[in-house]
Structure formats: C-alpha cells, structure tokens
Amino acid sequence: MGQVQTVLGEIPSSDLGFVLPHEHVFHDVYELTMNSHMILSDVGVARKELTYLKDKGGDTIVDQTVHGLNGNPQALAEISADVGINIIAGTGFYWEKFHPLWLADMSEKQIIDLLVSDLTRGFEGTDVKAGMIGEIGTNHRGISAAEERVIRACAAAQREVGVVVSTHALFTRIGMAQAQAFADAGANLDKLVIGHVDTTPDVDYHEELVNFGVWIAYDSIGQLDKQSDEHRADAIVELIARGHRDRLLLSADIGKRGALESYGGKGYAVVITDFLPLLRERGVSETDIDALTKDNPQRLYS
Numbered sequence: 615m616g617q618v619q620t621v622l623g624e625i626p627s628s629d630l631g632f633v634l635p636h637e638h639v640f641h642d643v644y645e646l647t648m649n650s651h652m653i654l655s656d657v658g659v660a661r662k663e664l665t666y667l668k669d670k671g672g673d674t675i676v677d678q679t680v681h682g683l684n685g686n687p688q689a690l691a692e693i694s695a696d697v698g699i700n701i702i703a704g705t706g707f708y709w710e711k712f713h714p715l716w717l718a719d720m721s722e723k724q725i726i727d728l729l730v731s732d733l734t735r736g737f738e739g740t741d742v743k744a745g746m747i748g749e750i751g752t753n754h755r756g757i758s759a760a761e762e763r764v765i766r767a768c769a770a771a772q773r774e775v776g777v778v779v780s781t782h783a784l785f786t787r788i789g790m791a792q793a794q795a796f797a798d799a800g801a802n803l804d805k806l807v808i809g810h811v812d813t814t815p816d817v818d819y820h821e822e823l824v825n826f827g828v829w830i831a832y833d834s835i836g837q838l839d840k841q842s843d844e845h846r847a848d849a850i851v852e853l854i855a856r857g858h859r860d861r862l863l864l865s866a867d868i869g870k871r872g873a874l875e876s877y878g879g880k881g882y883a884v885v886i887t888d889f890l891p892l893l894r895e896r897g898v899s900e901t902d903i904d905a906l907t908k909d910n911p912q913r914l915y916s
C-alpha cells in the first residue's frame with residue numbers, strides 16, 4: 615500500500631477515507647483580483663470550516679494553493695492536528711497572471727529544485743511538506759511560454775518524487791493541450807489530473823482526456839456560475855455509463871469567502887450535502903459513489 619505525504623507526515627493511502635481532492639483552505643489573491651472574496655486567510659475561520667467538513671463526513675482535503683497565491687502551510691499543519699482531518703498540500707505555480715515576480719528570474723533547474731525541496735524537505739521556513747503538485751495553471755485560451763516552462767519543471771519533479779500532479783483547465787478544451795504538454799515533458803499520465811473539466815460541459819471532451827490516459831476532475835461542484843449541478847450530475851451518469859468511473863474525481867474548489875459556511879455559503883461539504891443526493895436521485899449506486907469519493911483518490915495517491 616502506498617504512503618501519502620500529508621502536512622503532518624506520511625500516512626497509508628488506505629487511511630484517506632472520503633477525499634476532496636481540489637480545494638483551497640488558505641489563499642489571498644486580493645491584489646491581483648481586487649475581489650474581497652478571494653481572501654481566505656483567517657486561521658480561526660479555516661479551523662471552523664474544516665470542523666464542519668469533518669462533521670459531515672470528510673476525512674481528507676487537498677489544498678492546491680501554490681506559490682504566488684499566499685498559502686499557509688504551517689497553519690494547515692496546526693489545523694490538521696486540531697481538527698483531526700488529513701490535509702495534503704500542493705506546490706507549483708498557477709497561470710501566468712498569478713506567477714510570483716521572482717519566478718521569471720529562476721532557471722528551469724531552480725524551479726525543479728524548489729518543487730522537489732517543498733515535497734521532500736518542506737516549504738521554506740517550515741518542516742511541512744507538500745504532498746502533490748498543483749494546481750498548475752495555464753490560461754484558458756492557450757499555454758504561454760512561461761506556463762510551459764513550469765509544466766516541464768513539474769514533470770521533472772514528478773519523475774523525481776513520484777507524486778500526483780493536478781491542473782487548472784477552465785472553460786475550454788485547454789485540458790487536452792495541457793495533457794499533451796505534460797506527456798511531451800515526460801510526465802506520468804497515470805498520476806496526472808486535469809482539473810475543472812466540468813466548466814467545459816462536453817462529455818466527449820472528458821472521454822477524450824480519459825482515453826489519453828489522464829484523470830479528470832469534476833471539481834467545481836456548487837459553482838453555479840459555471841454550470842448547474844444538475845448538468846454535472848447528468849454528465850457523471852453518462853461518464854459512468856461509458857465506463858470511465860475509475861478516472862473521475864469530485865470536489866468543489868472552494869476559493870471564495872462567500873462559499874464558506876462562516877460567510878453564508880455551503881462550505882467544503884457541499885459535495886456531500888448537495889451533490890451526492892443528485893447522483894443518488896439519478897440511480898448512481900453507493901458503490902459508484904464510494905468509487906468516486908474514496909477508492910479513486912486512494913488509488914491515485916497510492
């Protein structure tokens with residue numbers, strides 16, 4: 615059985631339980647977005663929100679907050695210990711608009727070394743280690759040279775450490791270009807997740823990705839400005855019918871204050887409280903639901 619690096623150390627992947635594989639516990643991108651919803655920085659609020667998630671059946675959450683988005687690995691470790699929930703922290707870089715200014719001055723080798731150091735020695739100034747690479751961003755209309763350089767570095771770090779890589783592929787079929795770029799860079803596609811594919815409601819595109827050899831994440835659940843959850847549920851029924859259940863992940867990519875229960879939203883547990891009932895209404899079995907929410911992430915991280 616494989617071991618997974620959480621913010622509190624390694625655990626067997628069989629202990630992950632119910633997993634939300636793409637979320638944000640901490641980030642602060644107010645300066646770039648001028649949107650006050652884009653500040654998740656209050657440690658007390660985060661502790662409460664993860665307690666709500668645990669009370670509703672969540673066991674593990676993956677915080678895909680990368681360099682430049684102002685995460686807080688030390689607080690993740692403290693909250694994980696307090697609340698008794700597993701947290702896997704991501705490292706990497708988001709799309710170019712959000713690259714930290716210092717990235718341009720780094721060589722590709724230095725980027726690889728930074729990622730490997732985060733994964734094997736810990737984030738700078740802490741002994742908290744990243745357990746995956748993501749979310750790795752590209753623009754939704756194309757992959758810039760700076761983004762492609764990051765993809766090459768991530769593929770190299772993945773080869774060295776053997777971890778999961780997850781991407782940000784909003785609104786278009788950019789996920790195919792991302793999968794191809796990772797393949798060209800020598801990444802292990804069996805540990806590559808193309809994220810946010812549910813913001814491009816096209817099951818044929820999702821099937822094409824699975825056939826290419828990667829995982830797909832319906833990880834924008836509850837974000838109704840992108841599409842309705844009813845449409846997401848219908849598409850999942852279709853993907854299961856086409857035989858792709860075992861390459862599919864579910865999450866909510868909570869990243870806005872208004873999505874948290876503390877500010878009136880539904881919180882991280884929206885997948886459990888609001889979305890799984892839509893799958894059950896459509897006849898999806900408990901075995902299939904366990905596959906999507908427990909067995910698949912456990913296999914991905916093993």
Ligand SMILES: [Zn+2]
Pocket residue numbers: 636637638678749867869
């Ligand atoms: Zn995200």
